[in-house]
Amino acid sequence: MKISYDIKSCVTCIYRQMLFGDLDEDEYVLINEARTEKIFRKGEVIVQEDQPIDSFLYLRKGLVKLYKTDEHGKDHLLSINKPGDFVNLLNIFSDKNYHYSVCALEETMVCEVKLDTLKKIIASNSKFALRILNRVACISDDVITNRFEISRKQIKGRVAFILIYLADQIYKNQEFKIPITRRELGELISMTTENTIRTLSEFKKDGIIDMKGRVITILDYDRLHNILKTG
Amino acid sequence: MKISYDIKSCVTCIYRQMLFGDLDEDEYVLINEARTEKIFRKGEVIVQEDQPIDSFLYLRKGLVKLYKTDEHGKDHLLSINKPGDFVNLLNIFSDKNYHYSVCALEETMVCEVKLDTLKKIIASNSKFALRILNRVACISDDVITNRFEISRKQIKGRVAFILIYLADQIYKNQEFKIPITRRELGELISMTTENTIRTLSEFKKDGIIDMKGRVITILDYDRLHNILKTG
């Protein structure tokens, strides 16, 4: 992890508009003073389950996974998050400690704002409070909806789901290079590594996708979408 | 559904303390004017997936199930909720329409507050806003944690989970009468009716529980808890 103090980048930061658009000058100064930029390398843990929460994090660059670890040490991914997502918002208002971990899948930059400061501003600015409320609700809604979709499908449908999710939501492209291992892909759809690979191989054999290492290309989107719906 | 206008009951309502404790007199009058009490009989649908959300609901008496219906018409329960739970809080700040349904499992009384009024008060009272924020976060956190626990267990662990959940969280008693069918119990733990029953029968045969129709008694809590942990 590296710490950066490039304050200028704040001015053009898209999150200033998205989340902090309603703040007045004083409040914005407050946030800015309580703010630190941090850079995490691939594989570094940003947030650790059971650790105390002391700041609000927003993802500026990179990609992270949100996950829980069970008593056997096996990870279960809840979601993959990209810039614009508020990585720990899911949990910061519900408890003192994190209920999950966040880890960088590639070089990732986060802005960290002291939680006390954020709460102070929520208390003083009701428009901002409603905006935060909306973000929290949307994030948990997404997690619940995605987990629900995955849990009621079987393996082909799950793999189709995650491929379409990556293509449409994350990369906005039919071809993309996944930054995660096959094992993590399995953890994301609650399947073993082996069966995840088997299904990907089968999709490749059927001409639905192409696969070269971690580069995946969706060749027949319609067929994949059909598997998603029926499977 | 019956509509009641028993305003007096408000004065002693526990939710006045829990959620509305920070309101000043004007705000409280506002809420009260925007409020309706409704009574639903067993089986009546309180909230229907995809319908527009126009009010905030809090459960005063009874028991409800929160669920989603898939394209085959099969229901999947997300949670069971009791008085003190805010039945639709999960969703009211994330979208215009409901993403799930709520149905009464027994005679249930809800108080309904116009959503516009609630938002007005959030905008004017920051302490209240933080309280709502906390409740939203806790509810989604509970749903995510419970679904997570269930999804990574196999059937015996799931049945143990739901029995301990009912005993500890809902009824606070080792003996309780479930208001739901075996099918719904299965839908709650993502299992078929048959396998749910089979597992309950097995627990009975092993002397872990006793079962007479819908009355269930936990005889060996320790053993059940052990199955929960290992299963």
Add this chain to the structure above:
DNA sequence: CGCGGCTTTGATGTTCATCAAGTAAAGTGG
């Protein structure tokens, strides 16, 4: 260049859904 992690395929066994069939309980209409 060899070690460890990632990837892949095959064989085997377990878990669970599905199908079937029967009993018990709860509504329903005469």
Add this chain to the structure above:
DNA sequence: CCACTTTACTTGATGAACATCAAAGCCGCG
């Protein structure tokens, strides 16, 4: 209140879906 219908509950048998185990090739890195 009783015959009738429907819904809930239960057990067994079968097969499908999936996890697990095993083994081998691959790739990056010290």
